[in-house]
Amino acid sequence: MKPAARRKARELALQGIYSWQMNGNTIESVELHLATTNDMSKIDLAFFQELLRDTAKKVVELDVAIKPYLGRLPEELDPIEKAILRLATLELTQRIDVPYKVVINEAIELAKSFGAEESHKFVNGVLDKAVKTLRRHELS
Template sequence: MKPAARKKARTLALQALYSYLMSGNEMRQVELAMATSNDMSQVDMEYFQAILHGVDADPEAIDAAYKPYLGRLPEELDPIEKSIMRLATFELIERIDTPFKVVINEAIELAKTFGAEESHKFINGALDKAVKTLRKDERR
């Protein structure tokens, strides 16, 4: 799959994760709404669905995986930061086919696009610390 299709999958997955947090709707409803309101022809649908269903399967475990690297509680994150951290942490844990540098870079870009002014720095710092544990076997 082309990198651009994965990038689009991450962008839409972030929007879906944010919608899920804000609406309280079931993930399947959010996924359907995203799929019907966007052109999905250039999206890596398998990756998009893997992120959504992977995060939805156990969001507490994902939050626990990144929590030690935050410097604050996951509950204190704004919904965009929390969604980015969940997305990136899921990728770091479950999608070892994606190099950790790509995961971190994509998370930073999402934070620059959707997050608060300085959130990309926070995301970068937290993920840079997390990767040392979550991807300890991957060479830097």
């Protein structure tokens, strides 16, 4: 798949994770809504589904993995920052085929597009610290 198809998959997965966090609907209903209200032809569908489903399924594990690098409690995070960090943490821990620099860059871009004015700096700082543990094999 082209990088643009993956980027769009991340954007859509982020929207789904955010929606799931905010409204409490099942991840299946969120996925169905996104799939029926968006043009899925230019999206890496399998990647989108994996990101969305696995983030929801492993949310507790992801929160535990990223918590030491936050500098505050996960409950205090802005919902969009929380969704971006969950998504990026999933990729860092589960998608070893995606280079960590790509994961961080994509998370920063998501924060610039969807987050508050300075949230990309926060996301970058958290992931820069987290990658030293979560992807230490890549840094050696």
